[in-house]
Amino acid sequence: MATRPGLFRRISATGGAESIERLVADETPIAIEYNGLGYAVLMASAADLDDLAYGFSRAERLIDDPAQIIDVDTHAAEQGMLLRITLREDRLALVAERVRHRVSESSCGLCGIENLEQALRSLPRVEAGTAPADAAVFAALDALHRHQPLNAQTGAVHAAALCGADGAIRLVREDVGRHNAFDKLIGAMLRAGLDWDGGFALLSSRCSFELVEKAALAGCPTLVTVSAPTGLAIDRARDAGLRLIVLARPDAMLAAT
Incomplete structure (x- = not known):
């Protein structure tokens, strides 16, 4: 479940108080396996997990074509969900290599020169094409909230949207994690055979380098963040x-140069 009920005591500025119930966003541990090999555990919204499997695999550079994933199975576990991904045999060496780098990760970050080199691997060049019109970006910003049902219920969920060149929102995925939301969007696009077609990605978050890397690996020409x-x-x-394009708000935005 992506949401669950929460009980609260609502306290007003005038001193009144009452007990209320409202939906809260749920965070579920999602354990990811590739061909039976444990790979990662994500804290995510337990929805659109097949999309997450494809998008996460692309972001980890384990696939460059959706056909390289043979199967995705989702299983409920005692304390979360298990996402079992079966890759083609010719992709398994990449999994083993990434697992080797992951074993030295710790709460302090990426440890060791081997991991530092992995952290900033070269990115493919993006075919940027024609920039979207400013009006298209503002139109997408204005419409985004109408495509965020989970956030409307909880106020605690990020969105990643595929926007057409005219600013029309074509597809949206939501998640408690901004990285997961973008992975889910990219995975949904891979599964449906959708391309950017001169459009752009709109994310309801800050712009971290990981999101830039996901965009580049997905061939996204323009990334917009709020x-x-x-x-x-x-x-x-x-x-x-x-x-x-960053700090995109209803009245202004900044284009990085």
Whole structure:
């Protein structure tokens, strides 16, 4: 479930108080396996997990074609969900290599020169094409909230949207994690055979370098985020030729140069 009921005591500025119930966003541990090999555990919304499987696999550079995934199975576990992904045999060496780098990750970040090299691997160049019109970006911003049912219920969920060149929102995925939401969107696009077609991605979050990398790996020409970027995000976008629009609000936005 992506939501669950929560009980609260509502306290007003005038001193009144009452007990209320409202939906809250649920965070579920999602354990990911590739061909029986444990790979990662994500905290995510337990919805659209097949999309997550495809998008996460692309972001991890384990696939470059959806046909390289043979099967996806989702199983309920005692404390979360198990996402079992079966890859083609010719992709398994990539899984083993990534697992080898992951074993030295810790709460302090990526440890060791081997991991530092992995953290900032080269990105493919993006075919940027024609920039979307400013009016298209503002139109998408204005419409996004109408495509966020989970966030409307909870106020605690991020969205990632595929927007057409005219600003029309074509597809949206939501998740408690901004990275997961974007993975789900990219995975849904892969599964449906959708392309960017001169459009752009709109994310309801700040712009971290990981989101820039996901966009570049998915061939996204323009990434729009409602909050600010990090310096590394700007650098990585420039390296990949990715057009970056940030702090996109109803009255103004910033185009990184």
